Amino acid sequence: MATINFYLDKPDKKGLAPIHLRINCSGTQIKLATGQKIAPEQFDKKKQRVSNYALESTEINHYLDFLMARANELLHNSNKKTFSQEEIKEILNQHIEGYKESNSINIVKEQLSLYGKPFTFVDLFAGAGGFSEGFLQAEVNNKFFNFIAASDINENCELTHIVRYNHQLGLNAEFLRQDITEPDFMENFLQKIGDKKIDVVSGFFIPEVHTTFEKYLAGVTVPIVEELQDEKFLPSSRSIAFRKEAWESVNGYPEWLPICEDLIFDIKLKNKGKNFVVNAKALSSWRPRETLKKFFIQYFKYARGDGHAKLWLRRHLIRYVAFITGILLIYMSFTISVVWLAPAFVGGMIYNLKFYNRFFRHFPKEKLYINVGSYFVIPFLVITGDVAKMIGYPVGIVQRLKGKIKFEEYRE
Numbered sequence: 063m064a065t066i067n068f069y070l071d072k073p074d075k076k077g078l079a080p081i082h083l084r085i086n087c088s089g090t091q092i093k094l095a096t097g098q099k100i101a102p103e104q105f106d107k108k109k110q111r112v113s114n115y116a117l118e119s120t121e122i123n124h125y126l127d128f129l130m131a132r133a134n135e136l137l138h139n140s141n142k143k144t145f146s147q148e149e150i151k152e153i154l155n156q157h158i159e160g161y162k163e164s165n166s167i168n169i170v171k172e173q174l175s176l177y178g179k180p181f182t183f184v185d186l187f188a189g190a191g192g193f194s195e196g197f198l199q200a201e202v203n204n205k206f207f208n209f210i211a212a213s214d215i216n217e218n219c220e221l222t223h224i225v226r227y228n229h230q231l232g233l234n235a236e237f238l239r240q241d242i243t244e245p246d247f248m249e250n251f252l253q254k255i256g257d258k259k260i261d262v263v264s265g266f267f268i269p270e271v272h273t274t275f276e277k278y279l280a281g282v283t284v285p286i287v288e289e290l291q292d293e294k295f296l297p298s299s300r301s302i303a304f305r306k307e308a309w310e311s312v313n314g315y316p317e318w319l320p321i322c323e324d325l326i327f328d329i330k331l332k333n334k335g336k337n338f339v340v341n342a343k344a345l346s347s348w349r350p351r352e353t354l355k356k357f358f359i360q361y362f363k364y365a366r367g368d369g370h371a372k373l374w375l376r377r378h379l380i381r382y383v384a385f386i387t388g389i390l391l392i393y394m395s396f397t398i399s400v401v402w403l404a405p406a407f408v409g410g411m412i413y414n415l416k417f418y419n420r421f422f423r424h425f426p427k428e429k430l431y432i433n434v435g436s437y438f439v440i441p442f443l444v445i446t447g448d449v450a451k452m453i454g455y456p457v458g459i460v461q462r463l464k465g466k467i468k469f470e471e472y473r474e
């Protein structure tokens with residue numbers, strides 16, 4: 063039986079390594095270039111796929127899955143049992159070229175109106191999707207078509223749809239695999255279509271750094287994409303798009319708040335049942351504060367805003383308890399036994415793991431001395447930010463209770 067693997071070749075001058083497909087069969091080896099390149103540290107050798115933290119991982123991994131499926135189909139499920147090396151290369155190269163050609167189409171994200179109404183379409187008896195491709199490529203006087211859903215009875219058609227439209231093009235087009243003559247087909251198809259209206263699109267952000275200090279601070283303040291939880295994510299104003307009617311339904315941003323107004327805006331939209339979609343590839347860059355003082359003031363104001371808006375009480379209480387516990391353990395290590403320093407140290411390291419992970423994911427190719435420095439600077443920055451929060455939160459509560467902030471109820 064043939065074995066099929068992916069591996070990396072030597073990196074080019076830009077530090078990107080080509081991904082190759084390798085087939086071993088009865089002592090014979092065949093190598094094919096996939097046409098994809100990534101940084102070596104982003105490749106999981108065990109899984110032979112791009113690591114999840116790479117922004118393009120979903121797209122490349124589905125492409126590799128596609129090639130793996132085609133190679134397995136050719137070598138293990140074909141009626142023909144004997145192939146020459148040239149035949150295998152030719153067939154797989156055809157798949158590679160076909161994939162590239164199919165993936166080169168640019169789909170306009172914003173649907174434009176045609177005679178006052180956008181044209182949407184569904185594709186029944188979808189097959190390999192030729193009908194859908196034609197509509198998506200069609201352009202008449204700057205007008206475009208919106209692909210909603212497709213149906214076919216064949217499972218290979220469903221796989222083609224998922225790979226092509228959902229993963230390659232990032233469309234939200236549904237697929238129903240069912241015989242159209244069945245009594246409940248229309249009910250199931252309409253259920254698949256559902257309400258496709260999207261009210262809010264949440265983007266993400268990446269750090270824009272100019273100094274080593276800002277790199278360390280990015281590890282503390284700028285999350286990575288794996289921390290996204292679509293249902294709970296409250297997008298920042300630095301990376302968000304929304305419909306005008308969604309804005310009007312909650313009367314826009316709350317003007318009674320001097321800070322964190324975007325979070326209240328998000329919460330009110332969710333309370334109204336607005337449909338949020340996260341697009342982690344819609345990126346905006348965000349520069350961390352340039353100095354320690356500016357960072358302290360930033361986090362002080364964030365926490366003060368939490369106190370103004372009655373946000374995250376449980377989160378702030380946990381922080382107070384954790385710091386009091388840590389101080390008590392350090393005190394006991396001096397007065398009773400140094401052994402008490404161990405749980406304080408272990409707890410602190412566990413707490414800082416998230417921030418170390420962020421730093422090394424944001425800056426995977428840093429110089430050794432900068433990486434070493436992160437182990438000392440990041441905990442200091444985390445403590446600084448937490449102290450700022452612990453001071454700011456009660457200040458915000460006091461200001462609200464004294465009426466300096468005219469609190470308006472936003473939770474339903």
